[in-house]
Amino acid sequence: MKAVLCTRFGGPDDLELKDLPDPVPATGEVVVKVAAAALNFFDTLIIAGKYQVKPPFPFSPAAEFAGTVEAVGAGVTGLAPGDPVLGHAAFGAAREKVAIAADRLVKLPPGLALERAAGLTVIYGTTLHALQDRARLRPGETLVVLGASGGTGLAAIELGKQMGARVIACASSAEKLAFAREHGADATVNYAEEDLKDALKRLTEGRGADVIYDPVGGPYTEPALRSIAWQGRFLVIGFAAGEIPRLPLNLVLLKGCDVVGVFWGAWIERDKAGHRANMQAIVRWAAEGKLSAHVHAAYPLARTADAIKSLSDRKVMGKVVLRP
Secondary structure, eight states, X not given: OEEXXXXXXXXGGGOEEEEOOXXXXXXXXXXXXXXXXXXXXXXXXXXXXXXXXXXXXXXXXXXXXXXXXXXXXXXXOSOOTTOEEEEEOSSOOSBSEEEEEGGGEEEOOTTOOHHHHTTHHHHHHHHHIIIIIISOOOTTOEEEEESTTSHHHHHHHHHHXXXXXXXXXXXXXXXXXXXXXXXXXXXXXXXXXXXXXXXXHHHTTXXXXXXXXXXXXXXXXXXXXXXXXXXXXXXXXXXXXXXXXXXXXXXXXXXXXXXXXXXXXXXXXXXXXXXXXXXXXXXXXXXXXXXXXXXXXXXXXXXXXXXXXXXXXXXXXXXXEEEO
16 A cells, blocks of 8 residues: 655655555454545644654654545454544554554544545544533634634634634634635634734624634734633634743733633543544534535645645645545
């Protein structure tokens, strides 16, 4: 089988396309023929040795995928050859076939295209955990989404609307904000052209946002926090801007608000039943057309470097997938 391999830390152009033996399922494992593997921003970091997970060489990037079951190992129940599934691991999906523990797979309902399903786990899984389990977002509340056109931002808009919130999308260009409106945002802020705090205060009539979803960090975190409502919840998702901000804790005191960490990767290991329940809801909503699972672009394995560069260049709206 073909596989994209990282044999040393470096950039996208250092990746290599190699032939490997087909995998064989061990006890409790399933071999999946990959139809699409989805990339995330952290793939730009993991190949450079800058991510918290540092796999042994050689490894493949891409943490999530969808495809069909090809073979099952001893002890596996509930899955059979031909079943459509999505799967998630820390890395390793940029290849034609994947051997993975059966409990990391979710069987897909009819009508959900594999290319759309490939990118559901990380962005929608993270976001449902953030909004539902950590922020306890309630119908009628106001949700502010920073970095609203990226994968996690898109998921936050769509899941926020699914949960009954009013969603204000924030991004850095008119094109990105138009994309956010197409996917359900009720109002938008271009934080490259106007003061973020003032705009959010205006759009909430001075009350502030109940929940703020921040996958960006950098210079936007503090002004967003300054616009939060009394007893609001500020969700720390990640730092795509590259800078980890320092927050004045007097703001937290004066707002009576919560700053809530969302470490989805650790949570799914600690609460596997909760994660499975969330993913079953997500694949059902996607099959029903309530979540777009928007694919920005699809690349063949041989162009994995170009796909990762598009993430580094902040050109992606939605997801980028690889087609083995």
